[in-house]
Amino acid sequence: MKHLTLSVLLLILLLIGIASLFVGASTLSAQQIIDTLLHSGEYDFIVNQYRLPRLLLAIGVGAGLGLSGSLIQGVIRNPLASPDLMGISAGAGLAATSLLVFYAAAPVYLLLLTALSGGLIAAAIILLIAYKTKPTPIRLALIGIAISTFLSSGIDFLIIVNPVEMNTAMVWLTGSLWGRNWTQVPIIWATLAVVLPFAFWLAWRLDVMGLGEDCATSLGIRPSKLQLIALLTAVILASISVAVAGTIAFIGLLAPHLARMLFGHDHKLLIPASALLGALMLIIADTLARGLQPPLELPAGVLTSLIGAPYFIFLLQRYKAW
């Protein structure tokens, strides 16, 4: 039954993906799109160089954020945890912005490494605080938001001080898929390909961690080692996503929640479902961003926040233990 739901989701993803190729400033017929996909031609730029890479990027980035969120929530055992709420995305964003300010022509690999270091440092800071203060779930979320806001203010500072250099970075930072092309597509997909086996290796072990640390230890799983691997995987996914698409908020929080609602708590289903739902959310957001008011473009990150923020408030409300 649950596998059927998973297949249906995959089908929906496929259909919306195809539909998204039709949406944009110029209206093309199905025949024109199929012809272009197969033989390129007159609309090559619009379809093959613009809409198709953007679709593949949205799927990859959405899946990466969903996966990252499900791993973080699984290992921290905190439904309010996610890469953006814990400052990981902002850390990667600040690092990458700094790089673009000081070295605008930075090669892609350098941007990736910088974003990754930023994400890792932010994660290390919040984990250190969490280790020292042993916060409740809600307090951890508050600490994460504080760090996230602090890092974002760093980004704002850079933008104000360096207005000229920041033109391109601005668009990128709001989490838009505008102006992306084939260069970013292999980066996120290669990351996913490397990380997915780790995620599936973690699945059973994360389930066992749900029994508590003592039980997990007794069952041959070392909690500290597992937590490190899971968090590292999650930070890599979130940071690379930021490096290719900017900070797209709330998918890392929402996708795992939706996945848990549909599939329960079994990580073997939860992990692929979170990836699938994250991808689905981002292509819907990006298609809407492009199609609501063409040729005007909204950043997809604005749309995900529009849905994500109210949901986060709803989640906070359900938490009575302040």
Place this chain on the structure above:
Amino acid sequence: MISTDNLTVSYGDKTIINDLSLALPKGKITALIGPNGCGKSTLLKALARINKASAGQVLLNDQPLQTFADKQLAQQLSLLPQILTTPEGVTVQRLVEYGRSPYISHWGKLSGQDKQIVEQAMQETQVSEFATQTASSLSGGQRQRAWIAMVLAQDTEVVMLDEPTTYLDLSHQIELMKLMQAMKAKGKTVIVVLHDLNQACRYCDHLVVMKQGEVVAEGEPKAVFTEQLLQDVFSLAAKVVPDPIANTPMCVAY
């Protein structure tokens, strides 16, 4: 056989167990008894390598515990903690399957043999009928038995249980005692923290009596369990008489 060699366990700068050397008999049921806060649970967790030794070491079959790989140790030694977190949405069957964690492949796939062992563990603890229900929906006693089934499925030479009778009514407590004896009959070494002293005397072969982190007495219940001991360790004035059925010592408080 499991033993400790000048073992010291501390939390921060507070020493709970100080320089303890102890050897627990193989293939027997050992009960750790003592007043609250005497260090029973701390010792049990140290024996299972959950608590790190700050000095000295624990030996399993004469091999230091820290030389075992995680999975390897979990195939020989299991511990059911006192406080159990039953995760939401996990069925009894799945809970018992977690017991097979030290044996399964990288991807968490159970073999036919694993499934058979899980099945048998559920039968022995009489939870088979709840297999498809979520563990959190069961009554306290049923849930405790499901957890015991998980430990059985782990199929280790040494089984440690930290106050396993806490949530059980009397008849299920006795059932659990018999389950421990069945484990012993299969050649397993059972180490259990118990609060009911009469049950400890009746169903266990060896008592380890603790007070303030030290072992004050150990040995067969008949040799160890005296009115003087109850006075010294528990500050309890009691009469010790033979159990009318098993003839083991039994205490009745004044």
